[in-house]
Structure formats: C-alpha cells, structure tokens
Amino acid sequence: MAPFPCLPFFTTTKSKTTSNCIPIEQFCHRFSLAELQAATNGFKPSLIVSEEGQCQVYKGHLKGHGDVAIKHFKTRSPAYDIEFRVEVKILCQLHHPNIVPLVGFCEHKNDKFVVYDYVSNGSLYDCLHGTNNNGGVPLSWIQRLNICIGVARGLHYIYFETKIPIMHRAVKSSNVLLDHNLVPKVADFGLCKKHPQEESRPKPPRVELRENLEVSLEYLEPEYFMTARLSDKSDVYSFGVVMLEILCRKKACFLTPSGDCEYLVKWAFDDERKGVFEKIVDPSLIGKIAPACWEVFIEIVQRCLASVEERPTMGEVTMVLENAFLLQREQMCEGV
Known part of the structure; x- marks a missing residue:
C-alpha cells in the first residue's frame, strides 16, 4: 500500500466528511471493546500509566501480542475524533525504530482507542x-x-x-x-x-x-x-x-x-x-x-x-x- 493514501482527510483544519476516505479498518487491526476490556481488567484505574488532556493511557496485555499501551480518548468532541483518526492512519504507515509502533485501534460507539506496543520505561x-x-x-x-x-x-x-x-x-x-x-x-x-x-x-x-x-x-x-x-x-x-x-x-x-x-x-x-x-x-x-x-x-x-x-x-x-x-x-x- 502506498504511504498515506488518505492524507487529504486531515490536511485542513476545516471539517470534512470521511466519505472520500478509505475506512481505517483497512489500515490496521481493529480490536473489539471486549478485547480491550479483557486486556485491562475492565479498564482498571490502577493500570493507568499516563493521563494528559482528554486522554488516558492504560497498560494492558493482549493474548497473542503481549503488553500494550491503550490510549482512550475520553471526550466526544469532533476535534478529538479527528485526532484519533489522524493518529491511526499515520502511525500504521510509519515504520522506524524511533517511532512508537502501532498495534491497532478500537472504535465502539462513542469510545475510541489507539493501541500501541508498550514502551516499558515511560516518557x-x-x-x-x-x-x-x-x-x-x-x-x-x-x-x-x-x-x-x-x-x-x-x-x-x-x-x-x-x-x-x-x-x-x-x-x-x-x-x-x-x-x-x-x-x-x-x-x-x-x-x-x-x-x-x-x-x-x-x-x-x-x-x-x-x-x-x-x-x-x-x-x-x-x-x-x-x-x-x-x-x-x-x-x-x-x-x-x-x-x-x-x-x-x-x-x-x-x-x-x-x-x-x-x-x-x-x-x-x-x-x-x-x-x-x-x-x-x-x-x-x-x-x-x-x-x-x-x-x-x-x-x-x-x-x-x-x-x-x-x-x-x-x-x-x-x-x-x-x-x-x-x-x-x-x-x-x-x-x-
């Protein structure tokens, strides 16, 4: 797949529909909410490893993958919906030892999550x-x-x-x-x-x-x-x-x-x-x-x-x- 086939989606600050874009399922793996709940013991508060702005990051463990970091977008605002989609579509196509690896994402009703490899020493x-x-x-x-x-x-x-x-x-x-x-x-x-x-x-x-x-x-x-x-x-x-x-x-x-x-x-x-x-x-x-x-x-x-x-x-x-x-x-x- 050529890099960034859907970049026009986030090239401007003005709102655009997603009808012209490739669904994000075609960029990387989509997890179910149940899988992420199981990975985090029901999003147990003690597994929160960082919290900034409107996002919480949990440490989880996915069967067949290992430890992961799960970023939960807590807000339902359109701006954070754009941020979620931008992050997924970009990270799934970036492959470099100094870029955090993307594992997948989850979108369930109003809940949105991005899943990364867990990086053990924090920020x-x-x-x-x-x-x-x-x-x-x-x-x-x-x-x-x-x-x-x-x-x-x-x-x-x-x-x-x-x-x-x-x-x-x-x-x-x-x-x-x-x-x-x-x-x-x-x-x-x-x-x-x-x-x-x-x-x-x-x-x-x-x-x-x-x-x-x-x-x-x-x-x-x-x-x-x-x-x-x-x-x-x-x-x-x-x-x-x-x-x-x-x-x-x-x-x-x-x-x-x-x-x-x-x-x-x-x-x-x-x-x-x-x-x-x-x-x-x-x-x-x-x-x-x-x-x-x-x-x-x-x-x-x-x-x-x-x-x-x-x-x-x-x-x-x-x-x-x-x-x-x-x-x-x-x-x-x-x-x-």
Whole structure:
C-alpha cells in the first residue's frame, strides 16, 4: 500500500466528511471493546500509566501480542475524533525504530482507542523529572546523547523520508517514550499535519493550528504568538527545548524558589547563565561532558532556538548530534 493514501482527510483544519476516505479498518487491526476490556481488567484505574488532556493511557496485555499501551480518548468532541483518526492512519504507515509502533485501534460507539506496543520505561519527561529514572539514578551523558539522536532521527524520518512530509506539532519530552534499552520512540501523532505535495520540502507554507488545539506553550516557538501558525521549523524549535531539558534536567517551564513560573529557554540563556557551563548543566553531569562535545551540543541547541530563518533542518541536527556523540566517545577512550 502506498504511504498515506488518505492524507487529504486531515490536511485542513476545516471539517470534512470521511466519505472520500478509505475506512481505517483497512489500515490496521481493529480490536473489539471486549478485547480491550479483557486486556485491562475492565479498564482498571490502577493500570493507568499516563493521563494528559482528554486522554488516558492504560497498560494492558493482549493474548497473542503481549503488553500494550491503550490510549482512550475520553471526550466526544469532533476535534478529538479527528485526532484519533489522524493518529491511526499515520502511525500504521510509519515504520522506524524511533517511532512508537502501532498495534491497532478500537472504535465502539462513542469510545475510541489507539493501541500501541508498550514502551516499558515511560516518557522522557518522567525519566528526567519523575520517579522511574532507573531507581533515581540520573541518565548518563552518553544515554542522553543517544536519546537526542534517536528523537532527531525519528523527526527527520517523518518529514524527509515519507512520501509526504509531516509536521509533528507536539514535540515535547512527554511525547518521547523510552523502551527497556532507553531507545526513544516519538509518540502522539494526533496533532500532526502534512504539507501539500506541490510544495518543496525545505520551505513549506506555514499552516494554522485548530482553534481548540491544546498546546504546551513552553515548547512553542516565539513566532507562534505573533502568527498563530506553525511550520516544520517549529518542530525544530520544540526539539531544541527538549534538548535543553535533557541537558539541564529542568522542566521546560518550572517554578523558581520564589514561586514564579520560569521558562527554561529564558532561564538558560539569560545574561547571567548564557554560555556558562556550570550554571545550566544538570549537576550530575559536571565533569562528565567532553569540552569539544559541549561546544558542538550547545551550539546546535542555540541554533534550533534561533529565529525561523536561522534554524537548521532536522537532518542537519541529526548529523551534528552524531558528531557530538563521537567527540564524547573519543574523550572517553582517551581517558581509559
């Protein structure tokens, strides 16, 4: 099957009927509600592994498949119906080691579910800021670099290696899942959007978000607040925030000791801290980052957070991060 045969269904924010689309049953396996109830002991509350917005994610076990994550769309609004269908139709056609694998879906009356492979280490957000971080041991710098590289490869894949380039539009640490080997899997494709086929990949037109889109402001590029539009370079900016979050081990928006809300980008690059390694890096990494690696890494972070015209492509980001990884490994070898 050719990639994205039904993409016109979600190319615009305006409502469209589904009559011109291939039924989603033809994209992937459809589960019955009874199968998902059995997999989750009747959607037992203790099996909820995450909850964000109008969605709950349960850990379940499907006979013949194993552990799965089951995302339940709790709302019945048309916007979330579109999000559900977009996520199913895109994920069933994306096959990459850094994209969360889709198992199937369930649509029963007003209840809608998306079923994925279960990713055992939870989200990057939880691993950095929560309680599942290897028993409280911070991630090493090599582990963090590998995570950055994997996420960059996944984002590069959906934009440059699919038939039709796609923007994710919700790049944030909570939408990066980590498997048992800490391999990152980009997740939550319900808000993504394709670019028109007639446009060139490097400079597609900027597109508008749905009016009722729930966004995480701390990951949004500054230009959004003036134009209310996003582009592929918006994902690059958001990934820059994620990289900074990984480096500093601070939330993208956090409370200061005085109780004020502080954005990580502003905090890390204010006059007091800009360029000062010890003032922004996670204390557990002090003395463990090779100077050459640090220079390459912080430069690509700053470029991702620059104005739209100055931001690199995700392919360039990937290559720079791979170089930073090699520089780090070189110093580790020299120290042996």
